[in-house]
Amino acid sequence: MTPSTINGERVWDALMQMASIGATAKGGCKRLALSDEDQAGRELFLRWCREAGYDIQHDAVGNLFVRRTGEDNSLDPVVMGSHLDTQPSGGKFDGIVGVLAALEVLRSLDDQRRPTRRPIEIAVWTNEEGARFQPAMMGSGVYSGALVFEDVLNTEDDHGVSVAAELKRLGYTGASVPHDKRIHGYLELHIEQGPILEAENKSIGVVTGGQAIRWYDLTVTGEEAHAGPTPMELRKDPLAAVTRIMGLVFETGSRDPAARATIGQLQAFPGSRNVIPGRVFLTIDLRHPVEEVLLEMDRKLRNGIAEIANILPGLSIDLKETWHSAVVRFSSELVASVRASTKELGYSFNEMISGAGHDAFNVSRKAPTAMIFIPCRDGISHNEREYAEPEHVAAGTNVLLHAAIKAASV
Numbered sequence: 001m002t003p004s005t006i007n008g009e010r011v012w013d014a015l016m017q018m019a020s021i022g023a024t025a026k027g028g029c030k031r032l033a034l035s036d037e038d039q040a041g042r043e044l045f046l047r048w049c050r051e052a053g054y055d056i057q058h059d060a061v062g063n064l065f066v067r068r069t070g071e072d073n074s075l076d077p078v079v080m081g082s083h084l085d086t087q088p089s090g091g092k093f094d095g096i097v098g099v100l101a102a103l104e105v106l107r108s109l110d111d112q113r114r115p116t117r118r119p120i121e122i123a124v125w126t127n128e129e130g131a132r133f134q135p136a137m138m139g140s141g142v143y144s145g146a147l148v149f150e151d152v153l154n155t156e157d158d159h160g161v162s163v164a165a166e167l168k169r170l171g172y173t174g175a176s177v178p179h180d181k182r183i184h185g186y187l188e189l190h191i192e193q194g195p196i197l198e199a200e201n202k203s204i205g206v207v208t209g210g211q212a213i214r215w216y217d218l219t220v221t222g223e224e225a226h227a228g229p230t231p232m233e234l235r236k237d238p239l240a241a242v243t244r245i246m247g248l249v250f251e252t253g254s255r256d257p258a259a260r261a262t263i264g265q266l267q268a269f270p271g272s273r274n275v276i277p278g279r280v281f282l283t284i285d286l287r288h289p290v291e292e293v294l295l296e297m298d299r300k301l302r303n304g305i306a307e308i309a310n311i312l313p314g315l316s317i318d319l320k321e322t323w324h325s326a327v328v329r330f331s332s333e334l335v336a337s338v339r340a341s342t343k344e345l346g347y348s349f350n351e352m353i354s355g356a357g358h359d360a361f362n363v364s365r366k367a368p369t370a371m372i373f374i375p376c377r378d379g380i381s382h383n384e385r386e387y388a389e390p391e392h393v394a395a396g397t398n399v400l401l402h403a404a405i406k407a408a409s410v
Contacts, residue, residue: 005394006105006108006394006397006398007108007111008391008393010107011103011104012393012394014048015096015097015100016092018044018084018096018100019096021037022037022038022040024089027092028086028089028383028384028386029086029090029092030086030089031085032086033127033128033129033131033132033133033138034062034085034127035132035166038085041084041096042084042124045084045099045103045124046064046066049103049122052110054066054068054106055067059176059177060149060172060175060176061138061149061152061163061172061177062126062170062172063123063125063143064122065079066124067119067120068106068110068121069119070119070120071116071117075117075184076182076184077184078118078119078120078121078183078184078187078407078408079120079183079185079187080098080101080102080105080121080122081099081122081123081124081186081188081359082095082099082102082123082189082358083095083099083124083125083127083129084096084099085126085127085131087129087382088131090129090131090382090383090384091381091382091383091386091387092386092387093381093386093387093388094193094381097189097191097374097393097396098188099122099124101393101396101397102122102400105397105400105401106120109405114405116405116408118407118410119408120404123186123359125137125138125139125143125359128140128358128359133156133157133163134323135215136357137358137359137361137362138152139178140361141362142179143178143362144363145179184407184408184410185331185334185369185407186334186363186364186369187371187400187403187404187407188358188359188360188371189372189373189374189396189399189400190371190373191374191375191376191388192352192373192376193356193381194355194356194376194381195378196352196379197350197352197375198375198378201348202348202349202375203348203349203375203395204349204372204373204374204395204399205351205373206335206339206342206350206372207330207335207338207352207370207371207372208330208335209327209328209330209353209354210289210327210328210354210356210360210361211258211287211288211294211353211354212291212294212324213286213294213323213324213357214285214287214294214323214324215283215284215285215322215323216319216320216321216322217281217283217322218242218245218282218283218284218305218320219279219280219281219317219318220238220239220279220316220318221316221317221318222235222237222238222240222277222278222279222314222315223235223276223314224270224275224276224277225275225276226274227273227274227275230276236276237277238268238278238279238315239268241312241315241317242266244308245282245308245317248300248304248308249261249286249301252286252301253286253297255293255297259287259293260286260355261284261286261297262285263282263283263284263285264283264285266280266281267281267282286301287355289353290327298321301319305317305319325357328360328364330360330364330368330369330370330371331368331369333368334368334407335370338370338371338399339351341402341403341406342399344402345398347395347399352373354371354373356381358371372399372403373396374392374393374396375389375392377389
């Protein structure tokens, strides 16, 4: 039996309805993890699932699992999914397209009255973005064992609110910790979040894996003083070190075309115009598709900071690695299925490595996994300007449908 295509208008309408929750003035979305807006997005999604008659469950970290039954429900399910939380000034498609495309796959199978041998589920992973609570990919990290559940519960946001408190407030307590959930295969559709597919006029990215990522928190402590009376040579200004460290970070990220380095947060305390800061905090993000090269970048960063500390002995420099996601290689069998589905549907495609982190990285530790990318305009993501064309959303959802049917037929 050949599956028909999905309903492109329906999945687009679902995306636009979801985008109205936490909508920002510039056309983006703000639904931080475990916030009221995030919960409202989840409730809208679950309302659609209840109306379709799907079984709904959640676990103790707030991950949602929505099941369409199969002919043999004793078999492990095929799972599709992503996340509904966004960046503070995020877009309408990052993560969300993977969840709502998965819902469209189930709806299309219902329209066709098409059974699958295995059950098919949708996963909505908690706090993929890591914008409110760090680290990122929290729900899938607990599932995979990459993160310790108790540590996650104790994590607090910038206002001192813990993950545990928000899970309790939103009604996710009392469920099981998700370590034992079995998955036959996992598929995740996502916007590329980069410019390659659009630049090369390709409709689909067949993702073979992901690059390694290291996150750091850096704190430099000096001494607060008045900006006027204190001579430059007598200051203990942490920014004297930070400016050098920033140069080191960008030099490290320029070692070859595949390397990446980002300083995403920079804060000076006490933050007064006429006070020399006593403390400066910044975050560092290093990435590379080769694990050994990323380790060399890590050594360069650490050795360079040590040299700067020797040059400026009046300052205290504290570098802490907060997260490491190793290089990911997806299931060759599932990648082949995505590739075959793309060819069958006649879409142009690239095989590619993901530059961003995704829940699929964690899931791949426990189950065969593959990803599907679609282009986003100008390669822009984590931005209110983020946009994917309706035809690309439909194309990615069609590939997801075909690949899911293949996996659920095994």
